Amino acid sequence: MGASELEIEELYRRRYVAFRNVIATVAGGREPARDVVQDAFAQALRRRETYQGTGSLEAWVWRIAFRLALAAVPRDLALIESSLEEAFLEPERDPDLVDAIRSLPPRRRLVVFLRYFGDLSYDEIAETCGISEGTVAATLAQARADLLAAIDREGAEK
């Protein structure tokens, strides 16, 4: 099957910012994320013949990007909380939300970013993370509830 160079280039031009923003939450910042995304697309180009075509090309590249991001950060996702601010444009503008995100379990947090930063559909998130659509829906619902509850709680405390 394979993917063409043009298809990968089009995906890159259309979705680069989303890739960088989501990967930044894993890689611990915008600059390392940029590096990971560049390498991920480079690797996708080199290996495009191995793309089976059974799922979406984008999900395939997301998986490459996550694998590289995790390899670049040799720690458990839960341990990169301190650098989460680096992933955002101006975290000081919404410290309550940033704190709330930090309090999410890593997997739930990832699904949130794929949904809101990556603008991925449920089935795309499912394919990227290797989980069922039902799990995506349940995880997102729980994450939303947690985030909104945390925001409300912190707002009330203030």
Next chain:
Amino acid sequence: MTRHGDSLLAERLSALEDPRDDSNWEDVLRRALEQPLERGAWLRGRRALLIAAVIAALMLALGVALAATLGGFSGWLSGKPGSPASSTEQRAFQQANARSWASFPSGTKLRRLIVTRADGATFRLFGFRSGDEICLRLVADGISGGPYMSCVPRLELEQAKAPAAVVMVDAAFGKAHVKRPARPDGFFNGVQDASASFGLAAANVSAVELKAGGKTQRVFTGGQAFLLIRRHVPFCSVVDRVFAIGAARARIAVPFRRSLCRVPSLSLKKPHYGPTRIDRKPLRRLIAWLIQREPRGLSLHQAGVPRSSLYHGPNITFARVLQPDPGNHARVVISLVGRHNAICIATISAARGGGGGCASLFDYPLAPSVSGFGGAQSALISGIASDAISRIDLFLNNGERWPVPFKDNAFVVLAPKIDFPAKLVGYDSRGRVVAIEDLPSIF
């Protein structure tokens, strides 16, 4: 959770998003070409390199092709490289094929190999296998020129010593912007809008490097093929070196014939291989079935070839269209012309246009013609032979000897230009050499 809550969350999260676009596709390309292989792959590569070195030494000693160590061209010889062409692309090919006087079999399936863009134009490289030919077809949108089609013989890939095969170099697209006045030598300087060079790659070749005008460019392989598009190309800035980059980073020179930018000079080099002396002068110097006007092959009408398209059309008294080799799509039109029934031939090829002339079999029992000027890397050798000849062999300049398909006194064979000068040798029914024709390297 309410819809309001979800919207609120989406809004607040989007405020944290960094909208700046610092993408750089050229950087991705550079990384892809320079990226070290992953550890496992690197180890495999190292091991492969070591094994390849040992095998190569053994194989060179045995005279076996190095290409086999790099995966060879099995994908092209028996597999399905690339992906199926879309129905629209397949239909466009079928329509063009149906219009051709030398068409490929109607069921020929096109494979899409590479799609790339350059300055607003899109180039699509397709490939297919038909009989003993492996053909590439390059189609462009957004720029004039093409489609270009060129084929290489199956034998060339089976015996290849390099893991890539150049099929065409410097195919011109768009306009040629000529700078006047002419140079002192009578030629013009100028710039061509675009040029394309393409070819086939073995399975383990990741990229191909092409050098032209002092600049080296790397292109990825796709669908076991490669395609380099150059824009705004100065005249005579032709591709002069090609290297295949193997999985273990091996850089292997790929032989090919440079395209010409000046009037070719006739090479006086004689072929190195093959017999040099005639064993016996043939007695039968005619083609009996032609003189007796036997309806072999197809008539011009049956083959859809208009008489007016042939050089001697108005004076043709009898003509038949032959396909000497079912593995080669080329047709040979053999005709009797004028009151004296001169024997003339015309060769029709979808990849090479036409060619031909008239022959005196009395003086020359083997009458070949060669077509294949330009950047195409294969030449089509076609012609007729008198009844005295039972078998024809082609001796190439690399020492190989290829049997030439031969039927109804007509023959066609596709051969790599890089292996010219070559020699055609005709044998009688007892295996004696009765005709030798040198084929000079004039392109």
